[in-house]
Amino acid sequence: MNPAELGMILMAIAAGAMMPIQAGVNSTLALQTHSSTMAAMISFVVGSIALAGVVMAMRLPIPAMGALKVAPWWSWTGGLLGAFFVAASVILVPKLGAATMMATFLAGQLTASVILDHFGWATFPQHDLSPGRVAGVLLLFAGVYLIRRY
Template sequence: MIHSNESHTTDLSSVKVVSRQSSVRSIKPREMTLLDNVIFCAFLCLIGGVATASQGAVNSKLGQYTGQGLSSIIVFCTGAVVSVVYFLIEVKGRPPTNLSLMMAKAPWWSWTGGLIGAIFVIITILAIPKLGAGTTTAIIVCTQTIFSCVIDHFQIFDLPFRQYSVWRGLATVGLIGCVAVIAKF
């Protein structure tokens, strides 16, 4: 293949779009849900932040009474029960008939969420008694945010591209500074 320094453009004026719908009226609008509301989703994230900060401290305290390994098992069994209830609500008590086919199509790495969650829970159970809830959570959230930006930039896990811009880089420096202050004081 020979490469040239000339730029090539494609003229899209001759492209014809063929629609299966006969008219705009025949297209059914998608029903809006509460999760389409950005403010509601941001509120859920706030609850998630409180839950994440609390989870490590709660799990660590349970670990002091039951041992770290057993507390992790208790956490995941409780989480499994809550997840089953949520699943049944989501599917209105009727799992999809093609569920096994859909599950078979999932990429191998999409099955590692439980493993990643277990690592997170065990790390917080071990680290919080030594570092405290604030420092442990600050380190985790800082690392989580930075790696999330890397995931966006390199489209890891098939996510849409979001550039790791100068502003995100500056925010990264700010996050690291926040962790240093929280850990020091």
């Protein structure tokens, strides 16, 4: 593995580690605001402010309107998908716990990922479904069962 690949793997591990922390932080905020939806909204506002600061610091140009107009309709749904994920995590973490919630999310993520890869949807490179990939997803669901049961 070259240093660039190792850096990407470590970044992915760090991002993955942040997910249960974010769920716990947002769940705490939901307790304080008495609203899961309000906590998710505050999370997105804070994140949007942070990203606006990064964009300004990097001096990224504002995209031309023409480029935005030709983007596929579904490319605009990322924020909605993220809002659902954050809201679901705020609701689920106090009921399921971090391990069950994250294991279940991971099983869902990998199920969707092998389907996206198989068909090459949403600009992903196409990778055929294989027995190994199916077995990997099934093992993730077995992990969900074991984490939840024990």
